[in-house]
Amino acid sequence: MRVEAVRRSFDGTLVLDDVSFDVAPGRITGFVGANGAGKTTSMRIILGVLAADAGTVTWKDGPLDSATRRAFGYMPEERGLYPKMKVRDQLVYLGRLHGLDAGAARRNADALLEQVGLAEKADAKLDTLSLGNQQRAQIAAALVHDPVALILDEPFSGLDPLAVDVIVAVLRERAADGVPVLFSSHQLDLVERLCDDLVVIAAGQIRAAGSGSELRAKYTLPRIEVLLGTDAGWLRDVPGVTIVELDGDRAVIELADPEADQVVLREAMTRGPVRAFTPIVPSLAEIFREVIR
Ligand SMILES: Nc1ncnc2c1ncn2[C@@H]1O[C@H](COP(=O)(O)OP(=O)(O)OP(=O)(O)O)[C@@H](O)[C@H]1O
Numbered sequence: 001m002r003v004e005a006v007r008r009s010f011d012g013t014l015v016l017d018d019v020s021f022d023v024a025p026g027r028i029t030g031f032v033g034a035n036g037a038g039k040t041t042s043m044r045i046i047l048g049v050l051a052a053d054a055g056t057v058t059w060k061d062g063p064l065d066s067a068t069r070r071a072f073g074y075m076p077e078e079r080g081l082y083p084k085m086k087v088r089d090q091l092v093y094l095g096r097l098h099g100l101d102a103g104a105a106r107r108n109a110d111a112l113l114e115q116v117g118l119a120e121k122a123d124a125k126l127d128t129l130s131l132g133n134q135q136r137a138q139i140a141a142a143l144v145h146d147p148v149a150l151i152l153d154e155p156f157s158g159l160d161p162l163a164v165d166v167i168v169a170v171l172r173e174r175a176a177d178g179v180p181v182l183f184s185s186h187q188l189d190l191v192e193r194l195c196d197d198l199v200v201i202a203a204g205q206i207r208a209a210g211s212g213s214e215l216r217a218k219y220t221l222p223r224i225e226v227l228l229g230t231d232a233g234w235l236r237d238v239p240g241v242t243i244v245e246l247d248g249d250r251a252v253i254e255l256a257d258p259e260a261d262q263v264v265l266r267e268a269m270t271r272g273p274v275r276a277f278t279p280i281v282p283s284l285a286e287i288f289r290e291v292i293r
Pocket residue numbers: 010011015033034035036037038039040041042
């Protein structure tokens with residue numbers, strides 16, 4: 001699925017400015033950005049709930065039509081299941097609305113309730129469930145018609161760690177079947193764990209997009225923690241090395257050239273014992289800060 005040059009204003013204020021990114025089949029794409037950056041607006045435009053002022057959303061290289069959109073699974077920010085309806089009944093109902101026959105809708109609903117850990121609550125009314133369990137039901141609702149793509153707005157908010165694991169497993173399974181999955185989240189540790197690709201948006205503009213390793217390579221320099229048996233001060237004088245931290249025999253260095261690590265290691269070994277030489281992988285939170293600066 002491709003979002004291309006999408007623009008949208010509200011009351012004369014531009015909130016999406018030439019937004020373009022891809023969501024690849026079989027990959028989980030995390031959509032991250034601060035409050036108000038434009039994630040929900042982008043997702044609403046993908047789903048056709050909101051119109052773009054300009055730009056396109058394409059699916060398999062053609063225009064995204066309403067029949068294909070109906071085959072998407074969407075978990076909107078405002079949620080939207082029926083509070084007074086039993087969980088299983090509404091999943092079956094939603095499956096039927098999406099064109100499943102009664103048998104298939106029931107089978108999918110039951111399988112999903114089992115998968116998200118709600119089998120015992122199947123006959124409870126939604127509003128009697130805890131918020132976390134309502135959230136599980138919302139995710140099941142987005143999946144009940146075997147969607148061809150998944151667009152999930154903050155699917156993990158309010159979930160406990162065990163529930164997160166359950167939902168992560170469900171999304172991975174769908175992605176492994178070839179479904180493109182786009183989800184927004186503020187929980188960068190979770191995004192880091194779950195997603196294959198990342199799209200970073202700030203103030204309505206895409207600041208970065210790509211896999212975690214691509215973004216690391218592009219936005220951060222390789223860092224190494226060096227622990228020597230002797231003073232590490234000589235590292236200051238090695239060309240291409242920047243000292244990030246230096247404390248006696250321990251240093252954290254940044255390399256202008258990723259290949260220079262072997263040169264530094266060889267030099268270190270001629271000077272005495274090398275107790276540790278450990279690449280430091282920057283966290284997604286660090287990359288995010290770097291990208292939106
Ligand atoms: N219907 C609307 N009318 C006017 N302004 C809107 C409307 N919907 C969104 N906006 C504005 O557009 C901007 C982007 O909002 P959006 O909800 O897409 O951000 P978001 O990245 O999803 O934020 P959050 O993480 O807080 O959910 C915000 O400044 C918001 O106030």
